Amino acid sequence: MVEQVPLPPPPPQWVLDLDSKPIRKSKPASIPDPPGYVAGGTGNTKRTKQTQQQQRTPPTAEETNQLKLKKAWELALAPAKQLPMNGIMMYMSGNSLQIFSIMMVFMLFKGPIQGLMNVNQVFSRFEAEGIQSQMLGIKLVYVLMQLLALGLGVWKVNGMGLLPTARSDWLAWETERLPLERAIPAFR
Structure with missing residues (x-):
């Protein structure tokens, strides 16, 4: 008598789904392909590069100036x-x-001072013949924003008590005012 070996069970449906190719769904005709897309191609063909070069026109000088x-x-x-x-x-x-x-205040002063010293370098890549007069206003706004950041640093230094604002800070013979009373809160 020949012994029959039982057959293995069939694979589950998810294994069969993974092995099969996905079903291509038809694309609605109302949705156009994105620019540069070639159906069925890998995207690196000569035809794709040629169509991209043909479709793209270089920007005009006015468009470039507006972007700058x-x-x-x-x-x-x-x-x-x-x-x-x-x-x-x-x-x-x-x-x-x-x-x-102190380090925070140092960094608060360092950034705007460097920005003020490098205004022309910052905007050098945007310089063009047609927009020189408009760039002057932009640079002025940039300088104003840097001065506001410096003002924030001055506010902080004043709050820390490091600005000389009293007469005794400037005059050697002037003594600091001594308070007549001191209030010390006590907790009960």
Whole structure:
């Protein structure tokens, strides 16, 4: 008598689904192909590159100038976007003389001073013949934003008590005022 070996069970449906190719769904005719897409191609064919070169026209000088102005305005207003964050950080660091608050104030002064010294270098890539007069206004706004950041640093230094604002800070013979009373809170 020959012994029959039982057949293994058939594979589950998910295994069969993984082995089979997906069914292509037909694309609705109302949706156009994206620019540069070639159906059935890999995207690296000569025909694709030729059609992209034929379809793309170089921008005119006016379009280039408008784009340069837009990017220059974004760059000029960038320091203003940092002001709220820097203000909150300066407020939260407190007014005591600690290494953390001193380093924060140093960095607050360093950025705007470097920005003011490099105004022409920052905007040199946006210079063009047709927009020189408009670039002057953009540079002026950039300088104003850097001065606002410096003003924030001065506010912080004043809050820390490092600005000489009393007469005794300037005159050697003037003594510091001594308070007549001191209030010390007590907790019960």
